[in-house]
Amino acid sequence: MFQFIFRRLSLVIPTFIGITLLTFTLIRLIPGDPIEVMAGERGVSAERHAELSAQLGFDKPLYVQYFHYVTGVLQGDLGNSLITREPVMKEFLTLFPATIELALCAAIFAILIGLPAGILAAVKRGTVIDHSVMTFSLTGYSMPIFWWALLLMLVFSVNLGWTPVSGRIDVVYWIEDVTGFMLIDSLLSDEAGAFSSAVAHLILPSIVLGTIPMAVIARMTRSSMLEVLSEDYIRTARAKGIAPWRVIVIHALRNALIPVITVIGLQVGILLSGAILTETVFAWPGIGKWLIESIGRRDYPVVQGGILIVACIIIVVNLLVDITYGIVNPRIRHSR
């Protein structure tokens, strides 16, 4: 097992170098000078431009800049944002809890609905249930997120008034930032009703963000279950007279879960890397919106640093998925 994890980890180093090089080059390949963008219509004089370039280190050759960047990264310093002048790491840490909170709620929603729906569709193959589950999941999968979010918002928040429109908590609650997780912080505060307000603010964004993963999980579970259910040992189990639910849950599901876990892992990785559209619509202060804005502003340090961290998160999540395989299916662990 340890050897397995070690082998996986050793692959991380070249990946890491590749990512730093790629982000560093790509953001600089996009035309546009951060100083000009900052100055806008007013513009800056040539002397001032040179002065600012020197201040930000843009006057040095690219390989020197890259070297500086990588040395910084290795010492845990991702640089400072060109716009806010705050350390990239600090900005990331303030925004990341909001992303985690939303990603986890969305993932829970997606799994709680997607998994049972997929199982049900497989077991009731060819019936109305199967067809409706598949229709719903296909619709969910192809849903334009922006539109879907605005639709839910208009119906449930504006017309029915059941859920709040956007944000993380009602503005009447003055919650201190302790952990950055609003669910926890609102519990820690002694303000009555803060926690339920935080929960209410999570409902729509979680549904919107969880819709595509839910559809993916449902479809994957269904096809994987169908495959397993047609195996010989399932027939044998049935022939032995084992209760049908036992065959499905104990015998079939465990084996069917392996590809499903991969899919869930990939989806959670994507969710954690920030959801640009959902975060923008629901004014959710997460990292997706942060990265997109910094690309627009050519805020090089934030783009480089942010993408690097997000890539690391995906690597870690994938690693965890690989390890989970080993737990679910001993054959994978032993075969390597």
Place this chain on the structure above:
Amino acid sequence: MKTGLAKITLALMAAGAISTSAHAATTLVYCSEGSPEGFNPAFYTAGTTFDATSKNMFNRLVEFKLGTTETEPGLAESYEVSSDGLEYTFHLRKGVKFHTSKDFTPTRDFNADDVIFTFDRQGNKDNPYHAVSGGSYEYFTGMGMDTLIKEMVKVDDYTVKFILTKPEAPFIANLAMDFASIFSKEQADFYMKKGTPEKLDIDPVATGPFQKVQYQKDSLIRYTAFEDYWKGKAQIDRLVFSITPDASVRYAKLKAGECDVMPYPNPADLKQMEADPNINLMSQEGLNVGYLAFNTQKEPFTDVRVRQALSLATDKSAIIDAVFQGAGKSAKNPIPPTMWSYNNNVVDYPYDPVKAKKLLAEAGYPDGFSTNIWAMPVQRPYNPNARRMAEIMQEDWSKIGVKAEIVSYEWGEYLNRSKNGEHDTVLLGWTGDNGDPDNFLYVLLGCDAVGGANRAQWCNEEFNNLLLKAKQTSDKAERTKEYEEAQVVFKREAPWITVAHSVVYEPIRKEVKGYKIDPLGGHYFYNVSK
């Protein structure tokens, strides 16, 4: 079941009663469009940052009278200008208190040291605070203050004298700008002593109507009304900026009562807003201009007849309808009508393709010529859709034989290349900084700005001399006369096609009283009640 429900309802009502008494303080929620770049307005140029800082937290020596572009006394009760226009003496207000922050409690009132510190930090490279937090003061240098202020003299605790290198009438308007927001020198010294000077820019204490309590990036900013504000405490107790980047969502929040005031609505939503009984849709002409600049140093635009011909060939009313969807007003002068010295007697070029063709033939281009129109890649207040605007112009010009190709670059690239004059014609615009006509005319069309913000690369002696003369006198009546004359010269020479001034819309909830649209584009909440 019924009793259970009744119990719950009662409990909820009780909770409601408690929470209303606990939150009896009136809170105004402003759904702002983005996070501020930081909390020191001197570093930045974005309106979003100014709304969150200078407009509501800070004061300046002179301020803009709300709803106008005129200045009124702020932290300076009065000022005198010497007859040569080189010395400005400010008499400061007494008894002005600074906010208190978590780390710092001020021990003294505002005085001359604070004024000198604020400007010395920005202009003097030897000031220990100059380089703190990156130390670039874009507006201070952009407005030429670094070369303009020769010296500042503290006459006594409540009198400061600014000595200038040359007479510059817009100086007072500049002092009302956001970068001139007054900081506390005592707080600066306090942080310097502790070895954390950068904290001054994160958590500054100021003298304005609201003090910052909490900021959560991309989420919200909370302020409380400052009890000891020198003009008297604001009528609302709490002010919250709920950061909401998407305009449709801001509108949804406004409808649901989650915010009271929202900026920058989608033009498509305006009709619905107007019909909503809970919403008061306010509007005002913005202090901006969208234009097309001819590169007057390139053939054939060196010839004034060609510029006039293309001005005659452009149908502005079609642009106002298609691009601004009605939320714009056709422009004839380079300055907007809300600005003093706007010359209403100037007659614009009418849409007249026949006359245009004739003029073009006179200039030696009977069959037209080929050129390009640069269209901005971004949406700006003065031009919501440059691509569409360029297409309409392209079609209009083709009717007199001028074939124009539409060109666009990434925004930074676009600004840079057009500064260098690589274009034939370029679409751009301007939003005023300080309400002074000089801030449009000289900044965008003066000879000094060629190779910079003067995208027409246009240097006209007659026009430029009028502007220089107007800079040197502080007599407003005289300046008005000169600017009015300059606008006549401008129209005759046609270095630009002045396209439009956009209209600014601000929907607010009906219960919000006393809110005024700021022609300079800021959002102030001191006078607001609910």
